[in-house]
Amino acid sequence: MTIMVRDLPAEERPREKLLGYGASALSNAELLAILLRTGTSKQSVLGIADEVLAHYKERGIAGMVHMAPAELAAIRGIGMAKAATIVAAVELGRRLAVRTAEQIQVVHGPEDAAQFAMPRFRFEQKEHFAVMLLNTKNHILGLKEVSMGSLQASVVHPREVFRAAIDYAAASMILLHNHPSGDPSPSREDIAVTQRLVKAGRIMDIPVLDHIILGDCRFLSLKEKGMMS
Incomplete structure (x- = not known):
């Protein structure tokens, strides 16, 4: 026997x-x-709500960020109107998180940079490589996405990284990218790319202050781990 909400206390x-x-x-x-x-x-x-959540069980509730109305509407008991309501609510939540992060204007350490970037890249299903551009007082001038790779790796070209820095007249930069797996542990490629860009930054006189890898609500600073050079 199905228990309806109206039957509950x-x-x-x-x-x-x-x-x-x-x-x-x-x-x-x-x-x-x-x-x-x-x-x-x-x-x-x-x-019905349980069925929706079960549909995204493997990806977790975070998987709902990428759902399309048609995908939701295919679940029994949900039409396009209800699907649109859910998608709209999820998008409002995402925008609120981004808006809250934008209140951070000065980077005092890795946590500030991670919190600023986390809402933008936390739920992405591919790797995105970005640079946070700073002025001489570590105020954030912008966050520029440089490349998007596969689930395994991002292809990062130094010329694109430093073109962004020049466009913003940045004094320094912080590298950031996400790991869709949720585990921010660095790969050999992550370390190699970091060290190559650190060397390029010395030549360009635009220092790379850190490389932060974003996972699922956690992050890792290569500077703190002593992996920058």
Whole structure:
């Protein structure tokens, strides 16, 4: 027998639970159920929410960032209208994270640089290599994407890296790239690329201060690990 939301005690229904205890008290399925609003005659809205989350089980909830409305609408109990609501909510959350990160204007250390870049690259399914461009007081002038590679590697050309620095009249730069696996441990190629760009920076008189690898809510600084040279 399917238990519908209307059959639950009032304090256990997602909407009432949110209003009474705050959004943080709800599970992912309960939050999604509020967006979906209604179920079907054969399945409760919580059941449909569970099916959506199960669809993205391998990628985790982060996989929802890349979902298309048509992909969602193919799940039983979700039409295009509900799919559009979910996609819109996820995009609002992503934009909020980016907007919050943009409040960081000065880089005092690797954590500032990582927090600034994390919302942009955390959920990407391919490697993206970017440079954070700084002035003489380490104020952020911009974050310029230089290349996009496969899931295994990025192809980084020094001329493109330093062209961005020259365009922004940067005094220094921080290299950044993401690991789609979520593990920020550096590969041999990561270290080799870093050392090549550090040498080029000395010649160009635009020092490379660090290379930060972004994982899933974590990061690694090659400078802190002593891998810059």
